[in-house]
Amino acid sequence: MSGLEVSVNREKDRTILRVAGELDFSNINQLQQEIERQETKTIEIDCSALQFMDSSGAGLLLSIARVLNQQNRILEITHIPEHIYHDLDIIGVFRVLESFKASRPTGGN
Structure with a gap:
């Protein structure tokens, strides 16, 4: 597996983490x-440059969404590549994320 690169961009009350490589x-x-x-x-979490995510990556997203929800904060998972979106959909990640009102996945289009 290749590595993971995370770049950070802060804009007012929003932080954008662009992940690239393999999670x-x-x-x-x-x-x-x-x-x-x-x-x-x-x-x-901008996933536009993400090439691969295994189940531990999916589990991390769910865990982070839960923690942020408890803190009345918002998690947005954006620009999910089609092949990753499909896998996350199959294992039910989006159904769980939807239960956290503050989590918004987008992508896979």
Whole structure:
């Protein structure tokens, strides 16, 4: 597996984390730690450059969504590549995210 790159862009009360490469068990802590550093109301994870995500990456997204929801913060997962969106849909990630009113996935179009 290749690595994961995370770039951070802050805009007022929003942080955009652009993830590139592969999100898997070997590097989920890298993304989790970067998310935990952020204090903005909204955290957007831009997946446009993401090539691969395994089930541990999906689990991390659900865990982060739950924590942010408890803090009355918003998680937006955007620009999800079609092949990743399809896999996340099959395993039910979006149904769970929809239960958190503050989580908004987009992509797969």
